[in-house]
Each structure stands twice: as C-alpha cells, then as structure tokens.
Amino acid sequence: MFEQITHMLAKISFPHLNVLFLLGLALFGGTIGGRLFQKLRIPKVVGYIIIGILIGQSGLKIVDSDIIEALRPFNYFALGLIGFMVGGELKKEIFLKYGKQLVYILLCEGITPFLLVSLSIGIAGTFLFGPTPFVWGLALLLGAISSATDPASTTSVLKEYKTRGPLTATILGIVALDDGLALLLFAISSSIAGALIGHMGGGTLSAIIQPFYEIGGAIVIGVLSGLVLSKIIKKYTEKERMLAFSIGAVLLVTGLSLAANVSMLLALMTLGVIVVNFEPQKSKDAFSVVEGFTPPIYVLFFVLVGAKLKFSHMTVSIALLVFIYLLFCMLGKAIGANIGARLSRAPSRVIKYLPFSLFSQAGIAIGLSILAAQHFPGNIGNTLVIIITGTTFIT
Secondary structure, X not given: OHHHHHHHHHOXXXXXXXXXXXXXXXXXXXXXXXXXXXXXXXXXXXXXXXXXXXXXXXXXXXXXXXXXXXXXXXXHHHHHHHHHHHHOOOOHHHHHHHHHHHHHHHHHHHHHHHHHHHHHHHHHHHHHHOOOHHHHXXXXXXXXXXXXXXXXXXXXXXXXXXXXXXXXXXXXXXXXXXXHHHHHHHHHHHHHHHHHOOOOOOHHHHHHHHHHHHHHHHHHHHHHHHHHHHHHHHHOOOHHHHHHHHHHHXXXXXXXXXXXXXXXXXXXXXXXXXXXXXXXXXXXXXXXXXXXXXXXXXXXXXXXXXXXXXXXXXXXXXXXXXXXXXXXXXXXXHHHHHHHHHHOOOOHHHHHHHHHOOOOXXXXXXXXXXXXXXXXXXXXXXXXXXXXXXXXXXX
C-alpha cells in the first residue's frame, strides 16, 4: 500500500510546487501529529518528527534534500530562538533561591552523563569502527548532548499532577538551568571534536586556540548584543516593538556568529542571559511575546528534522550505539543527581526521587544534534541525528 502511494506521488513534480505550499503542509501536518501524540502522553516533538519522516526522504519524498538544504537558514533561526529562550531561563534569582544545593546537583547530573556517555561511546565506537578521530569526536558531542533535559516534558507532568514541595521545586530549578550547562558543554565539545577530526585545519596551534576563540567570541557577541537589547526594551515597552527588536537581535547574533565562526547557540544563550538579568522586569514581556511567536517555528523545524532522516543509514552498529547512549545517559543522570543531592544535603525525598525525574530528552537535544550535523556533515552528522532522534522516541 505504501509503495503504491509512493509510486503515485513520484509522478508529481514536487520540486516545482511552491515552497510556501510545502511549508504549509509541514505546519498543518506537524501540528496535527503533535496533538495526536500529546493525547498519547508522548512529547509533541515526536509527532512533529513522525510527520517529517512520512513526507521526507524516508517516506513519500514530498520534501527532498534540495528543499531541506534551501531551508538551512530557517533551521539556524529556529536554533537561535531555542538558544535565546534557554538563556532567558538562567536567572540569578534561581541561584540565590536554591543556593549550593542547586549548583551541586546541576553540576553532578550534567557532568556525570557527559563523562559516562563520552567514554562508553568512545570505547564501543573504537571496537565497532576502529580507533578513528571520528569516533571520539562523535563521543564528545553525544556526551555533551546527554547532559540536556527536556524542560517542556518534565514541567508539563508536574503541572498536570499539581505537585508541590521541595522535590518539585528542585526539579523546576534544575530543568531551568540544565540546558544552559548542556549548551556550554556542547560549545566546548564541538570545538574539540572539530580539532580531532581536522574540521578546522591550520595545524596544532590552531586546534588549541580555536576552542577558546569559539567560546570567548560567542560570549563577547552575546554580552554586547544583550546590553544593547536590554537598553532597547527598557525604552520601548510596546509588545510589538519588543517582539521586533528581540527577533531582530536573534537574527543579527545568529548571522554574526556564523560569519565569525563562533558558537552560535552559546552566543544566543548569552544574549538571553544578559537581557533577563539586566532587565528582569521588562524582559518578562519580551520573552513572553517571543515565546508566543515560536510554536510554528518549532513545528516546522522538527518536521524538517524528520524529513531529513534517512533510515537507510540505520545499521546494527548504529542501533547498538543508540542503546549504549540511552543506557549511560540515564545511568549518568541517576548517579549524578543522587551524588549531587547527597553532597548538598538535600531532603530525603529529593535524594530518593530526583534521579528518576531527569531522563526526558527532546527539543534541545535534537536541536544540538542538528546543529552538529550542519557543522560536521557526513557520517558524524548523520549518526548523531539518528542516535538522538531514536533516543527521543524512547524517553
């Protein structure tokens, strides 16, 4: 049946269809798919990706590789919005409220899976593919991505059951800051991975300097643009202008980061951090209007993620890496959260239940895998996206 439909659709010249029509189809289909999966208590992002798979290169091929490549700037914009919104969650009030307890738990539950996943994928990959730079580059990137937790899935469950108390407060604090740590680890790992696989060129000195340049340059761009945007939203309080200036800042920082070859997501996160902490009151409206603008952007972004997937690349070796990643990611989260809670002398309920509350991975993890795939095209990029997307279906 599926082959017959594919054969019929193959007679239609989809590349000649209006791109806006295809985007509309992706938006409608993705929204419906997300809603259906949400009713099944599965993250909406999985529904978006499924629709993308159906209309993409592993399905009906309505959206082909040329269209996906042409929409690459849109993907960068969507990733820029994700980074900016993550930065908006990193408020100094959270650190002041929860103190060392949050810092201990955050560092332990973020760094432990990073170390376990990096080592396990590196060792397993060496046995499967040989001791190549590709293997350890992939391992570092997967390790960084493993430290992320999906805030939407976690907080929606807490809201649904109307939970209260120290455990809920700790979980909310962790998921608000967790993705910021993941972005920082990813920026460091991607720079080192680039040096390992010779992605940057320029010899040993360049390989040593490049990570500092990418991270430092991103922070400088984020801080300067954040200070400017903070002054603007302080002066212009109308929500329409706030939205225009905020989106404009995201686009400018995204473009400047790509042109300067620095960490784009870290620059956008820094932009968000500066704005939310320098203008804590006015920035609430700015982030609120941007958040209202993002849903269709995210739907299209994740539909395109699904459309890009090629299951012909899924091998037994890749399936094994998915299992290893999932196992050590969950193990790292559980062990790290437990160690952090004990070190910070958290309440017994937090020590007992927190390790099982941080497993969900969706939006930011997939976003990081897509960004890595665009920086590292070929085997390493395809493998990353398949592993992280496969994990999302399970967690």
